[in-house]
Amino acid sequence: xxxIIFITTLLLxxxxxxxxxxxxxTLRWSNESQETVKDIKWxxxxxxxxxxTWNETRRDGEETSAKEITKFRGSGSALFEHNxxxxxxxxxxxxxxxxxxxxxxxxxxxxxxxxDTYF
Numbered sequence: 001x002x003x004i005i006f007i008t009t010l011l012l013x014x015x016x017x018x019x020x021x022x023x024x025x026t027l028r029w030s031n032e033s034q035e036t037v038k039d040i041k042w043x044x045x046x047x048x049x050x051x052x053t054w055n056e057t058r059r060d061g062e063e064t065s066a067k068e069i070t071k072f073r074g075s076g077s078a079l080f081e082h083n084x085x086x087x088x089x090x091x092x093x094x095x096x097x098x099x100x101x102x103x104x105x106x107x108x109x110x111x112x113x114x115x116d117t118y119f
Contacts, residue, residue: 025107026066029076031058031115036081038089040064040115044071045102063112072105080118092118 031037038057041050051071054064075096079089095117096103105111 023108024068025070025072025105026110027052027069027105028066028110028112029054029058029064029115030112031060031062031064033080033115033117034060036060036084037078037115038081040076040078040094042067042069042071042076043074045073045075047071047074066110069105072107073102074105075102076113076115078115078118094118 027042029040036057036059038055040054040056040058042052044051051074052067052069054067056064058064076094077091078094079091081087081089093101094113094115095101096113101119103113
C-alpha cells in the first residue's frame, strides 16, 4: 500500500511539474506604422471574440507588453490615429505577413508581431 501511495505521489508531482510557465505562448506587438495605435486585438482565425486585447496606447517605435494567447493562428486589429495629436482613432485590420493576412504563432514561444501597415 505504501508503494502505491509513493508511486501515485511521484506521478502527481511529475504531472504538476509539467504544467509550469514554460507551456504558455505570449504575444507582443511592435508599432512600426508611423502612427499612434491603441486597443490592439489578437483574433483567433474566424473567432468572433478577441483572444487577447492590449488596452495600451503605443507610438511609432514602441512595443506592447506581452500577453498570453491560446489561439495560435489569427489576425490583428487596432485603433489608428491618422492625424497625430487629433485624438481621432479609426479601427482597422493589421496587415500581417502571410496568406490572407493571417499569422501563425508557434506554441510555447514569446512571439512579436510588427504593426507596419493596415487595411
